[in-house]
Amino acid sequence: MSVSIAIFYGSTTGNTEMAANKIAEELGGLLTHIGDVSQTKPAELTQYDVLLLGVSTWNIGEMQDDWFDFLRKLGDLDLTGKKVGLFAMGDSYGYPDNFLDAMGELWEAIQKRGAALVGVWPAAGYQFDESQAMYDDEHFVGLGLDEDNESDQTEDRIRGWLVQVLQEIGLLDLQDLADAG
Numbered sequence: 001m002s003v004s005i006a007i008f009y010g011s012t013t014g015n016t017e018m019a020a021n022k023i024a025e026e027l028g029g030l031l032t033h034i035g036d037v038s039q040t041k042p043a044e045l046t047q048y049d050v051l052l053l054g055v056s057t058w059n060i061g062e063m064q065d066d067w068f069d070f071l072r073k074l075g076d077l078d079l080t081g082k083k084v085g086l087f088a089m090g091d092s093y094g095y096p097d098n099f100l101d102a103m104g105e106l107w108e109a110i111q112k113r114g115a116a117l118v119g120v121w122p123a124a125g126y127q128f129d130e131s132q133a134m135y136d137d138e139h140f141v142g143l144g145l146d147e148d149n150e151s152d153q154t155e156d157r158i159r160g161w162l163v164q165v166l167q168e169i170g171l172l173d174l175q176d177l178a179d180a181g
């Protein structure tokens with residue numbers, strides 16, 4: 001059975017878009033679609049099995065503009081059965097009390113539509129005081145990225161997260177890889 005994966009992102013200055021493109025590059029042939037939410041109708045989300053959604057936080061804890069507009073148009077969109085992974089850009093040094101807040105808000109909106117979460121990510125290794133994007137005391141609801149201060153870690157973080165997501169959706173079996181030597 002083939003699994004369709006799509007990336008949708010909203011990006012004001014291009015950082016989340018860059019991360020989305022890196023994720024697309026890493027996924028290669030596993031990716032079915034990549035789109036900017038400013039050019040996307042909500043119903044398009046229902047065409048794919050796995051949705052990787054990228055968002056940034058603006059104006060001290062606020063949703064990125066294109067996502068804000070997109071979420072207002074969701075209507076009665078049903079995402080039951082979809083698997084959703086979230087990735088987010090923020091500035092942990094500049095906004096330590098609101099780091100990645102929009103990712104938490106995005107998950108709240110998507111969760112209500114019946115989607116299941118994949119790619120919960122450890123918050124250890126990030127310096128911040130507070131975030132609305134916490135899954136529990138030790139994890140974010142998705143991948144945290146900080147292109148303003150820790151751009152040198154972006155690629156490794158993306159790779160690590162993708163391995164986890166692919167395992168969770170059943171497309172990667174690490175034991176098989178180990179067995180294959």
Ligand SMILES: Cc1cc2nc3c(=O)[nH]c(=O)nc-3n(C[C@H](O)[C@H](O)[C@H](O)COP(=O)(O)O)c2cc1C
Nearest residue numbers: 011012013014015016056059060061090091099100
């Ligand atoms: C005015 C302003 C407010 C911001 N507020 C936050 C914030 O509250 N939390 C956060 O984590 N990052 C915040 N950021 C950082 C952006 O999220 C970060 O620069 C991100 O990489 C932008 O991604 P984009 O270009 O894809 O929109 C803010 C940046 C600016 C310029």
